[in-house]
Amino acid sequence: MRTALLYLTAILLIVSITGTSFAADRGSDNYDVSVVDIYSDLDTCDITLHSSEQVSGLELEMTMEHEGSTLDKRKFSIDMITPDSDVTKAFEWDTDDKGDGKYTVNTMISKDGCVIYENAYNFVNGRQTIPRATVDDLVPNSQGFSVMITPQEAVVVDVEYMLIDGSDVIYSGTEKKISVHTQPMEVTKDWNVLLENNKEYTGRIKVKMYSPSVTYIALSEDFVAQDDVFISDTYEDDIGASATVDGISQVPFEGSVRFTVSKQDDDGENVIESVTQKSPILLNEDDETVETIWEERLTTGIYSLVIEVIGNDGDILDVEEKIIESDHEPSTQQTNNTGTEDAEESPGFMLSGSLFLIAIVALMSRKR
Incomplete structure (x- = not known):
């Protein structure tokens, strides 16, 4: 009996070690997780991850660099991505560097200490050309958001919007091919998710222009959700x-x-x-x-x-x-006389009943 127990324990230990080793040895080629969209400037960043399979326990690390110096680093835990779905994170950078030039955002995704994805995204601070439109007055609230787009010349834009809880994008969408001519245009959209009373959220929009080259203008504003x-x-x-x-x-x-x-x-x-x-x-x-x-x-x-x-x-x-x-006037006389009228009608009712009984007795006597 003791020998059988030791044998069973040894088998379980081998299975456990093998399973742990398999999880640790599974490299990046075996996880189909990638970055499908990223945007960053000196103030904010948003990044969208996609997975073709269900995967949990991911760690996302974002680093901003400029001229060989690390300006800021952010880390996020992603509990789970379901099959063929996206997860988007959005956040603010904490840096005082506002100089012109090239900046690099390095992305690293890991699981169980194993790096399964790495990539770099570059952007340039300091516009080289005057944009064809400006974005002003982003106002998010508990209902939705409104943003004003002012054209410098006629332009067609896409407006991507996000509702952010902490660093999690809980609702997003895109209004495409919006024509803006000579007058400022207001773009308004309502949220489609439930909000918690007295909780702080962030509304974020990105306006994409296609010419003379693809450019973005991004704005973010915080608000406190309230019933209304x-x-x-x-x-x-x-x-x-x-x-x-x-x-x-x-x-x-x-x-x-x-x-x-x-x-x-x-x-x-x-x-x-x-x-x-x-x-x-x-x-x-x-x-x-x-x-x-x-x-x-x-x-x-x-x-x-x-x-x-x-x-x-x-x-x-x-x-x-x-x-x-x-103009309602209650009938006070009718109310006061109700008892009197009932009292007067009662004897009459009793007399009529007596006469009716006498008539019945008389008819029965005649028949006899």
Whole structure:
């Protein structure tokens, strides 16, 4: 029994050593991971990796060099790339070097300490020619982004946009063949992913021009994602009120709507009723109508109505003020006389019932 146990242990040890050795010996020729796109200037960089197979546990190292000196080095861990898919990283360089000339960005991808990909990307700082367009006023927010492109002459451009969480590009796309003539053009796009409230993200765009040579202009701006909605329509009368709320953020709105109706009297503004109703969850381009009914119908008079949309953090996102003019007069005389009328009708009902019984008895006597 002891001999069999030692034999089994030896086999497991051999298998373990063989497996470890195989993983360590697997070189770059056996991993189809490569860089399919990279852009860098002195301020920012983005790089896209592609793999034809599922691979995990990658390390990405980026180094910027100029005239033989290393200016900055960045390292990133990539947990997994699924088969035939891309992973994009974007980040800012930390360097004070702004001189003109040639710069080199060295890329190295490794797994388990083994280098599986190396390459170098060069760019030149300092424009040699005046660009045919300038890119101004990049404004990203919780809904999407807007950027203004100003032409120096008619030009056709591609606009690539990215939404970045830390160094991870979580959403991207490209608007191609945008014609910009003599007037500045605004390019706007909405995000299509959910955002987390009060979290910082980065919006990034790259404008590509094709002539006289292929050139890029890149801009990045940070923003803090927040829930946001607005009131698009209201209805109010002496019975109740409603508000239609439209979402304009990819942060899920989980707030509420407060209806406050008041009336002016000798002592000032007197709150008649205040009701808070929970809103359905809203995202960008969603809309829902929130309604309420007053506990008591508003009687004749002029009332003020304030409709407030309360956000996830308790902040007021939008306000509408309205006037309700009521001509409702409750029938007080009918209400007060109800008990009296019932009392008067009761004896009559009893007398009619007695006469009806007497008539039935008389008919039965005749038949006999």
